[in-house]
Amino acid sequence: MSKASPEHGGDRKPGVIGTVWKLVTNNFIFRTVFRTGFPDTMLKRMAVMRSSFLMHILPTKVGVHGLKLYYTWCMGGITFFLFLLLTLTGVLLMFYYIPEEHRAYNDMKDLLYMVPYGRILRNMHRWGAHAMVFTVILHMARVFYTGSYKTPRQFNWVVGVLLLTITLLLSFTGYLLPWDQLGFWAVTVGTNMAGATPFIGFEGPFSELLGAQIDNDIRFAMIGGTRIGANALIRAYVWHCVGLPLIASGLILFHFYRVRKDGFSGPL
Ligand code: HEM
Structure with a gap:
């Protein structure tokens, strides 16, 4: 030895x-x-990374360059932090909000004026969501400009694209929940656009090939009817609070696993 x-x-x-x-x-x-x-030798340091529960999600070897703040701006990490913050504040908001046509808007107002610390809770969730869209785009730009999407990380780039889509869908479904004029009409416009999707939207090109009608197309599936109402609200709520966060959590775990397995980019 x-x-x-x-x-x-x-x-x-x-x-x-x-x-x-x-x-x-x-x-x-x-x-x-x-x-x-x-861990006073390289071998022992790598063994720490392999055997520790907390450290094993990180790569065993990372180049000093890759750790520099100006390389990543920690944008992936900040995005993940915001996801955790949104999950926590979102669960707390669920205690005060009922997704029912005649209650949703009033529950929002109660949060702003009646619930202790309700305003800061709601704004942390709202501004956190805006910030997450911003940071995920910056993270993607960083990955692009450092060429980190190239072999062997091309698959993780694809996982990233799915994460970007889920992030935008989370924002979109959350938009309807306050049940105010802004969200109501924004989601009306957004889902009307879905009605023009090729093949599966009733107003889209080639809709007749799959027999897409106003009452069986993709828009109908999204809003549970032909216009925004109670069904659309409950669908947006379930996707926003359960479906999309679960899918996002699974993809984020897989994303981190890939970062570990592919090794971090940048010169070693
Ligand atoms: C919820 C969204 C996302 C989260 C939480 C997330 C998180 C992370 C984290 C923590 C890292 C480690 C390095 C860093 O902090 O920059 C990373 C790396 C990476 N991410 Fe993301 N990411 C997300 C979305 C995306 C998107 C939208 C893309 C691209 C379309 C992407 C592609 C990649 C790639 C290729 C790497 C490896 C980069 C390297 O080795 O330099 N990620 N991600």
């Missing part, structure tokens, strides 16, 4: 601190918790 380099204290005689350190680290209990021992 090769000796540790002098800067790691390999050949030096241990002083008092060295002896105490040895006593603390060289025993059964310490080794049960920190299985690899003190």
Whole structure:
């Protein structure tokens, strides 16, 4: 076995601190918790990354360059932080909001004027959502400009595109929930556009090929009817609070797993 380099204290005689350190680290209990021992060699450092529950999602080797703040601007990390913040504030909002035609708008107003800290809760969720759209686009731009989408990360780029789509869909479905004029008409316009989708929209080209009608096309599936009403509200709510966040969580986990397996981009 090769000796540790002098800067790691390999050949030096241990002083008092060295002896105490040895006593603390060289025993059964310490080794049960920190299985690899003190990570003073490259091999041990990699073993820490492999065996620790928290660290194992990170790559075992990362080039110093890739860790520089100006390389990533931590935009992926900030996007993930915002996703967690939105999940937390979203769950808290669910305690005060009922997706019912005659209640939704009033529940929003109650949150603003009656519920203690309701305004800040709602605004954290709202501004957090705007910020997440912003940071995910910046993250994608960074990945593009550093060429990190190239082999072997092209598949993770595709996973990223799905994540971008889910992020935008989360914003779109959340838009309807306040049940105010802005959201109501924005979603009316958005879902009307879906009615013009080729093949599966009743107003789109080739709609006759699949027999798409006003009451069986993609727009009908999205809003549960032919115009925005109670059915559209409950559909938007379930997709916004359950369906899309679950899909996003799975994709984010897979995205991180791929970052780990592909190794982080940038020169080593
Ligand atoms: C919810 C959305 C997303 C989250 C939470 C997320 C998170 C992350 C994180 C934490 C990293 C590690 C490096 C970094 O912080 O920059 C990363 C890397 C990466 N992301 Fe994302 N990402 C998201 C969306 C996207 C999108 C939209 C794309 C592209 C279309 C993308 C493509 C990639 C690629 C290719 C890497 C590897 C980059 C490298 O090795 O330099 N991601 N992502």
